[in-house]
Amino acid sequence: MNSIETLKEIAKTLNEGERIEDILQAVLVSLLETTGLKTGWIFLVSPQGKQRLVAQVGLPVGLMHQACAPLKEGSCYCVNKYNNGELHEPINIMNCKRLKLAVENDWGDTGGLSRHATIPIKAGSESLGLINIASPSIDTFSLKELELFETVAYQIGATIKRLNAYIEEQKQTALLSQLGKYLAYQRDVANEDDYLATVGETLQTFFGWKGVRFFYNEWSTFTGEEGDASKTVRLPFDQHLLELCVYDEGLSAGVESVLYEVLTHISLQLKQFKLNRQQQQLWRREERNRLARDLHDSVNQLLFSLILHAKGLERQLEDGDMKATVAHVHELGNQALVELKELIKQLRPEGLESGLAAKVEAYARLIGLAVVVEVEGLKKIAEPLEVCVWRLIQEGLNNCQKHAKTKDVVVRLLFGSEAVTVQIVDQGIGFDPDTVRKGMGFVNIKERVQEMGGTVTIVSARHRGTTVNISIPLVQGDNV
Incomplete structure (x- = not known):
C-alpha cells in the first residue's frame, strides 16, 4: 500500500x-x-x-x-x-x-x-x-x-x-433573497387581524420552514410541524413581547439575524396599523366636531327661529283650533331643540371633567332613569378612554330607556390595573340575544368596544332583565 x-x-x-x-x-x-x-x-x-x-x-x-x-x-x-x-x-x-x-x-x-x-x-x-x-x-x-x-x-x-x-453561504444568500420578497409582500397587507393570523403561514410559504410559531400579546399561531431543531428570537414591542420560533432541519447560523429582521418588520407593520387606526379615529372625531358645529350653527338656529315664529303666531291667533295646532308646533319645536342639544353633546361631549360617575347620574336623570352608580378603584384614565367609556354607558342607558320598560338601572365601574370594566344592569323585560334587532344599539356598543381592543358580553332573557359587561384595556394609545 x-x-x-x-x-x-x-x-x-x-x-x-x-x-x-x-x-x-x-x-x-x-x-x-x-x-x-x-x-x-x-x-x-x-x-x-x-x-x-x-x-x-x-x-x-x-x-x-x-x-x-x-x-x-x-x-x-x-x-x-x-x-x-x-x-x-x-x-x-x-x-x-x-x-x-x-x-x-x-x-x-x-x-x-x-x-x-x-x-x-x-x-x-x-x-x-x-x-x-x-x-x-x-x-x-x-x-x-x-x-x-x-x-x-x-x-x-x-x-x-x-x-x-x-x-x-448559499443558505444565507437564499434567506436574504426570500427576506426581500417577504418584506415586499407584507407591504400589501392592510388588515391587522388578517396579518397576525397569517404570519406563520406567510413565513412558511416564503422560507419553507417545517414549522412556525408566533406569539404577540394574546395572539398565538402555529403552522406546520415541530421538529428537533429550532430557533427562537424575541423582540420587545409596545409593552409586550414579539416571539418567533421556527422549526427545520439544518437551520443556518444566519437564520437568527433574518428572524430579527422579520420581527422588526412585524413590529413596524403593527406600528403602521396603530397609526392608521389613530388617523381614522382622529378623522372621525374631527367629523363629529364638524357635524356638531354645523348642527349648532344651522339647525339649532332654524329651530330657535321656528319656535319664536310659532310663539308669536300663537299670540296673534284667535281661532281655537288653529291656535292649538300652532301651540303643538311650538311644543314639538321645543322638544326637537332639546334633543338636538343632547345630540350635539353626544357628538362633542363636555363636562367629563366633573367626573364620569356624576355625568352618568346627570344623564340618567335627563332621560328619566333612576340610576345607581357603583365605582371601585377610581383613578384618572386617559381622556380618549374616558370619553369612550362615557359613550358606551350613554348608549347602554339609552337602550334601557327605550327598550327595558323599567326606570331602575345599576351602573358599575371597576378601574383595574389593566382594564376598565363597565357593567350595566336592569331588571326590565329582557330579550332573546339571538334575535336582537340592530336598532337596539348593541351593534354600536360592540363595534366601539372592538375598536378599543376590548370585549363585550350581553346576558339577557325574556322577563329576566339584561346585563351588559364591557372590559377595555387601559394600555392602548390609539383610542377614540
Whole structure:
C-alpha cells in the first residue's frame, strides 16, 4: 500500500463535486480500493448527537437489511464513545454492536465481520463524524495503516468544513433573497387581524420552514410541524413581547439575524396599523366636531327661529283650533331643540371633567332613569378612554330607556390595573340575544368596544332583565 499515492488519490477526489454525500462515497471507495480493503462506512454526527449514514461500501447482507436500517437506527459502541467525548484518536479494533445485532436477529450473513477500526473525523477541534473500516482477515491494523486512515479523516474533515461554509453561504444568500420578497409582500397587507393570523403561514410559504410559531400579546399561531431543531428570537414591542420560533432541519447560523429582521418588520407593520387606526379615529372625531358645529350653527338656529315664529303666531291667533295646532308646533319645536342639544353633546361631549360617575347620574336623570352608580378603584384614565367609556354607558342607558320598560338601572365601574370594566344592569323585560334587532344599539356598543381592543358580553332573557359587561384595556394609545 503506497500511502502517498493513496493520499493523492483521496485529495483529488475531495476536490471533485459539491454534494457531501457524493464526495464521501467516492472517497470511501477510493480509500478501500487503494488499500485493498473491502468494507467501510461513514457516519456524520450532528451537534445534537444524531448520526447520519452518508457513505457505505462492501456491506455484508446483515448490515444491508431493510435499506441499511441496522446502520441508520439505534446506537452503538463507537457512536456512544463519540457522543461521550471519548473518541479523540483512532481505535484499532473494537467490537461492533450492529454486526452483533445482525447475527442475533438473523438479518443476514455478516461476511465473518464482527469488529472494525474507528477513526474520528475532525476539523481542528470540531468533531464531525467517524469512519469505520472492517476486514474479516485483519485482527489488528498496523500503525502505518491507522496513520493513513487518520490523515484521510483529517482531509475529509477539512473538506466537510469547506463545503459546510459554502452551503451556509448559499443558505444565507437564499434567506436574504426570500427576506426581500417577504418584506415586499407584507407591504400589501392592510388588515391587522388578517396579518397576525397569517404570519406563520406567510413565513412558511416564503422560507419553507417545517414549522412556525408566533406569539404577540394574546395572539398565538402555529403552522406546520415541530421538529428537533429550532430557533427562537424575541423582540420587545409596545409593552409586550414579539416571539418567533421556527422549526427545520439544518437551520443556518444566519437564520437568527433574518428572524430579527422579520420581527422588526412585524413590529413596524403593527406600528403602521396603530397609526392608521389613530388617523381614522382622529378623522372621525374631527367629523363629529364638524357635524356638531354645523348642527349648532344651522339647525339649532332654524329651530330657535321656528319656535319664536310659532310663539308669536300663537299670540296673534284667535281661532281655537288653529291656535292649538300652532301651540303643538311650538311644543314639538321645543322638544326637537332639546334633543338636538343632547345630540350635539353626544357628538362633542363636555363636562367629563366633573367626573364620569356624576355625568352618568346627570344623564340618567335627563332621560328619566333612576340610576345607581357603583365605582371601585377610581383613578384618572386617559381622556380618549374616558370619553369612550362615557359613550358606551350613554348608549347602554339609552337602550334601557327605550327598550327595558323599567326606570331602575345599576351602573358599575371597576378601574383595574389593566382594564376598565363597565357593567350595566336592569331588571326590565329582557330579550332573546339571538334575535336582537340592530336598532337596539348593541351593534354600536360592540363595534366601539372592538375598536378599543376590548370585549363585550350581553346576558339577557325574556322577563329576566339584561346585563351588559364591557372590559377595555387601559394600555392602548390609539383610542377614540
